[in-house]
Amino acid sequence: MYQRQNAIQRRKKKKAPRCLGKLLLILLWVAAAFFMGRAVGKAEKYYGIVEYQPEEFGEQGLEDDLGGDEAEALILVNKENPLPDDYEVELVTLPDRVHKGASQAYEPLCEMLNAGRREGLAFEVCSAYRDxxxxxxxxxxxxxxxxxxxxxxxxxxxxxxxxxxxxxCSEHSTGLAFDIVALDYQLLDAGQERTEENIWLREHCAEYGFILRYPKDKEDITQISYESWHFRYVGEKAAKEIMERGITLEEYLKDI
Ligand SMILES: [Zn+2]
Known part of the structure; x- marks a missing residue:
């Protein structure tokens, strides 16, 4: 009897370190998972793979009436129509935490880029508001x-x-213009229009109120050479008409 009790006690003693070992292993796993998660998060941020979620930035002036001011979204800026020196724009920081854009265009931009992301595309906003x-x-x-x-x-x-x-004279000073490129092809050159991202943007931008602002063969009107990456927020109604008719903002504004 005494011997058996001794044996049980010995077994118990042996079990204790094994439990500790398991606990340590679990702790290690948790720590590893935590740091790996952080590393992935950092990498995603670095490469600009950020989920565009307007909700995340709810405090930054995203009110229900944003996007409602059509006249402001239709502002014409070119070499003949410079912005007044005192032009004011309500800015919000984009989810990449680098660029800023007009609050009015923020939500539509996020929705557009998120929709593309759901199709497996990866974008990078390489230029937005410019002072x-x-x-x-x-x-x-x-x-x-x-x-x-x-x-x-x-x-x-x-x-x-x-x-x-x-x-x-730059549209970028309105906060309504965004240069958007493919994450894996970030050059602002003729090759950009052949990326899947650019093809998708040109096809779907109007659904979100954006237009391709400087199309091909319209240089005489825009006075800017073709830029497949420059998208301008004008609101859904104008965007659909401009993109469907294949016209420029200058031509649209003349007609209304
Ligand atoms: Zn641009």
């Missing part, structure tokens, strides 16, 4: 550099304007 003041600085630096080489102000301005949009 007029910053643009003015860059532009003027270039003008001054040319003037230092003997150009008159007018000639320097004209020369710089061939490559860079004069301050206030």
């Amino acid at each position: 007029i003041e910053r643009q003015r600085q860059l532009f003027e630096e270039d003008v001054v550099a040319l003037m230092a080489r003997g150009y008159s102000y007018e000639r320097a301005y004209e020369e710089v304007a061939k490559e860079t949009m004069p301050p206030g």
Whole structure:
């Protein structure tokens, strides 16, 4: 009897370290899973694979009436129609936490990119809102550099304007324009239109209120060469008509 009790006690003693070992293993697994999750999260952020969920940013001015102001969404900005210096735009940070856009376009942009993601596509917003003041600085630096080489102000301005949009003339300063590229092809060149992402965007953008702002063969009207990646929010009604008729925002605004 005494011997049996001793044996049981011995077994119990042996069992204790085994339980501890199991516990440690479980803890290790939990820790590993936690850190792997964080690493994946970081990688996704780095590569811009972010689930576009407007709900996440509920505090940033996403009210029900957003998208309702049609007139604002139809603002025309080009070389002849610069934005006024005091143009104000309500900005929200995009889910990539890098770029900013007009609050009005935020939800439609997220919905569009999420819809594409559900089709297995991966996008990257590579340019969105651009500050007029910053643009003015860059532009003027270039003008001054040319003037230092003997150009008159007018000639320097004209020369710089061939490559860079004069301050206030870029649609990006409205917060309604977004350059969107394929995650695995981020060049702003002729190859972009052959990516699955760009083909899908051009086909579906109007459903979300976006248009391809600078189409092919419309350079004489837009004064901007074809940009397959530049999408502009104008609201659903205008977007559907513009994309269906294959016209530009300039032509649409003349008709209404
Ligand atoms: Zn652009």
